[in-house]
Amino acid sequence: MKMKLVFLYLISSLIWLYVSNYILVHFIPSSLEHYVERGKEIFYILVTGGIFYFFILKKEELDTTKEEEKRLSTLINSMVDFVNFKDGDGRWIQSNNFGLKLFQLEDVDYRGKKDSELAQYSEFYAEALNYCEISDQETWEKGTFTRFEEVVPLPDGTSKIFDTIKVPLFHEDGSREGLVIIGRDVTTLRQTEERLNRTEKLSVVGELSASIAHEIRNPLTSLKGFVQLLQMEDNKHPDYYQIMLDELDRINHIVGELLLLAKPQHLKYTKSVIQKLLKDVISLLAAEAALYNVQIESNFPKEDIILECEPNQLKQLFINLIKNSIEASKKDSKIWISLELTEKETIILTVKDKGSGISTERLQKIGEPFYSSKEKGTGLGLTVSYKIVQSHKGNIVFDSELGIGTTVNITLPLVQDSSLVKNHLKEKA
Known part of the structure; x- marks a missing residue:
């Protein structure tokens, strides 16, 4: 563009010089030739000066616009929310880094593209991006801002919950001007x-x-x-x-x-070998497993793992989980129990079955008192299990699919006192 303007200026200057000199030689009397020539030069200076002044003003406006755009970009990129601006046709104008990273579009030239076009660059989020166009259309038709919560899956298998606000902007004649989208991560909340x-x-x-x-x-x-x-x-x-x-x-x-x-639980933590506790529970439930024609397979580290815990409560926890897996399993199936020691001084216990599984609706309510899928169940078993894990500063996660099976992952720290854990890690380092 700059080269075109320079080229145009040179051509216009040459034409001006040639035409003005031609007129000066053929049509201007010699007595006025001196005055006309000076006037031509003054006129040329004024015109070119005006042009340069115009471009200087435009450059200042452009610099100001760029500075404001830079400030806006810095502002939205510093936000921990997803921020996106679209034009009246749904094309992306500006998005912050959080949004680009969320939809795996960091290396994509997204400006001027619709969600359906950007879906081609992000296979994992193609469905989510295509749905955005439908959601945008509903906002335009409504004519006012919309607010809703949506669950966005992540590549690592987890998901985030976003409180999303979409604000449509219109011209005075009612035509679409743009769309502002802000999504706040409310997963932790x-x-x-x-x-x-x-x-x-x-x-x-x-x-x-x-x-x-x-x-x-x-x-x-x-x-x-x-x-x-x-x-x-x-x-x-x-x-x-x-x-x-x-x-x-x-x-x-x-x-x-x-x-x-x-009753309030005043736990007295003792050091126990976690493998022994699990083996005791498996031996206790072996008869019931045989009754259901279910095999229990275990995979534990050979070296003893010492865990600071309340042994009886952990046994109760293991009994509840393994018994649930036995009752949910089909005949001639297996239950897998594995134990892993992590570098973060925690253990991960996994109980996996290929039983009836749990529906998404029930999975959301699992652990609630008096909620059970069993005909004679009270729902208190898993409620107690959650409380035991919580009292041991651990975490329990259920992953299940209806008709496929259920996997339960329990994470427990080796030491209950966090300061002791830090000291232990320093000693190992």
Whole structure:
């Protein structure tokens, strides 16, 4: 563009000189020739000076615009939110680095392209980008800003939740001018809300449990004693008595879980070999696994892993998880239990089955009190499991697909005191 302007200026100057000299020689009297020649020179200076002044002003405006654009770019790139500006046709004008990185478009010349065109450069996010055009169209048709939450999957298998706002801009004649999109990452906020909600439910369950558990157990003991006495004296209906005893045991088990949730747990941590705890639980559940015709395969490190924990609670945790896998597994199937020691001084326990799996809807509610997919389940087993993991400063994650199976990953620190962990890491370094 600059070369074209220079070339145009040179051609115009040559034409001006040639034409003015021709007129000066053929049409201007010799007596006025001197004045006309000076006037021609002054006119040329004024015109060229005006042109240069015009370009100087334009350059200053351009520099100011570039400076403002640079400031705007710096501002939006410093934001931890996804910011995107589009024109009236849905073409990308400006996006911050966060948004480009999110959709894997860092090395793409995105300006002037629609979402569907950019989808060709990002295979993983092609579907999400194509959906953006549909969402944009709904915003345009609505004529006012829209706000919604959307889940964006990540390549590592996790996902982020964005609180997205889309604001349409219109010209005075009502035609589309542009679209402003801001997406705030609220993943941590939603996870915190979910934990608070679960904690609140546990608190309610605890209060309820504390008030009724002991009241239930007292008459329960009397009922069980009388049923056992009748069973000894009456040989005509042994099956009925056994059913009543089994149901009373089930009630007693439920009350025990309620008490575990109700009373404050003053844990006394001891150092235990995690492999031994797991082997004890597997041996305990071997008969039940055989009853369901399910095999349990384990893969543990040969070297003993010492874990600071409350052994009985961890056994309860392992029993709940492995028992659930056994009951969910199909006949002639396997359950895999593996243990791994990480460099971060934590262990990762994985329990995997190829059972019935859990639907996405149920997976979101898993661990909530009194929510169970089992016909006679109370939902307290996994609630207790969550509480045990939480009390050991660990993390539990369920990954399941309906009809495919379920994988449970539990992460637990080797040492409960964080300062001891840091010292231990320094000693190893």
